[in-house]
Amino acid sequence: MAEKVIRTIGVLTSGGDAPGMNAAIRAVVRTALGKGLKVRGIRRGYSGLLNEEIIDLSARDVSDTIQRGGTILLTARCEEMRTPEGQQKAAAICKKYGIDGLVVIGGDGSFKGAQKLSDFGVNTIGLPGTIDLDIACTEYTIGFDTAVNTAMEAIDKVRDTSTSHERCSIIEVMGRDAGYLALWCGIANGAEKILLPEEHDYDEAKIIADIKESRKRGKKHYIIINAEGIGDSMNMAKRIEKETGMETRATILGHMQRGGSPTAKDRVYASIMGSLAVDLLLEGKTNRVVGYKHGEYIDFDINEALAMQKGIPEYQYDIAKQLAI
Structure with a gap:
């Protein structure tokens, strides 16, 4: 009927x-x-x-x-x-x-x-x-699958230059209220730190301490995936560089994550x-x-x-x- x-x-x-x-x-x-x-x-x-x-x-x-x-x-x-x-x-x-x-x-x-x-x-x-x-x-x-792959490819490229310059790189991905994109990119790209809006343990002092400790363990570069809900990637990079002495750069992937075949x-x-x-x-x-x-x-x-x-x-x-x- x-x-x-x-x-x-x-x-x-x-x-x-x-x-x-x-x-x-x-x-x-x-x-x-x-x-x-x-x-x-x-x-x-x-x-x-x-x-x-x-x-x-x-x-x-x-x-x-x-x-x-x-x-x-x-x-x-x-x-x-x-x-x-x-x-x-x-x-x-x-x-x-x-x-x-x-x-x-x-x-x-x-x-x-x-x-x-x-x-x-x-x-x-x-x-x-x-x-x-x-x-x-x-x-x-x-x-979601396309966005993860788009972001993953971009983060791989950032990792290449981050490794060459022995930098800390903060890559901001989309996710104002949800951190799935950041989480999947973090796992897929082997990030040292993933910052999610759902988690309430964001502690910049701890991140700085972790970076210092990782350098003692021989790590030459450091990747942080930051969901946009956490925000402030640019200023975060400045503070990390000041406190650790490690050159730090922030990259905001932005709307490219929505595009592509x-x-x-x-x-x-x-x-x-x-x-x-x-x-x-x-x-x-x-x-x-x-x-x-x-x-x-x-x-x-x-x-x-x-x-x-x-x-x-x-x-x-x-x-x-x-x-x-």
Whole structure:
């Protein structure tokens, strides 16, 4: 019966862009078209929805996009969508354009928007798209794998010159509230120190003492991965150099971590999730978030997903510290 209700699916990307979003869009479009549905793309996320930037999408519109970073639908943040008036207006626009089901690709903030639209009667499915890996209901988010590899390659290059000059290098990666990117980069790059916003043991005096001790053990250079939530990398570098006498430089990787062609993992996982989103809508399921846990693709009620809390796996953090001798 749900198959008769869902005739047109809308898709949008919201919040920060993440590599692999285009693979998810492509999968939504082609899966829906293959099942006899119409697809409407919404440009610039919720902002574009409120401004009625809505276009029809064909299979050819998503050709040659799976390898591209960013999002072909563009993205934006939207304060108006935080208001009841904006939410009601967005739901009315979905109805106006005959959008029976809406696939939202983004992070927690995007899911909150989808949740509100569901309250106004819009059938919604959320796909986790964020390089931060900070969505509690899933072990994987679209874009994280690419971002880790992009940052890892950059840090490898910094390590080369840091080793040559016998420096201490502080590399700041993205992660205002979540340190997964910093943690994975720290382990993958063999960093001596990883600074995470979730950990409350940040002690600059201890870092300085550790650097001095490591030099006594024969270490010639020192790598610190700093999540942006800790911040102040430039001044931290000045203080470390002053206290240790070791030349110290800070590098902020910035938005390069969001860009680049997605990895095979991001392309495949995003494609599967995009296809599943369409299937869920046709099964009559709504107000759901697609996730990946324990080797399986699963879906959660969006309210349940938003209520979950996600912390850093302590065993990974302990391993990182253990290997930094």
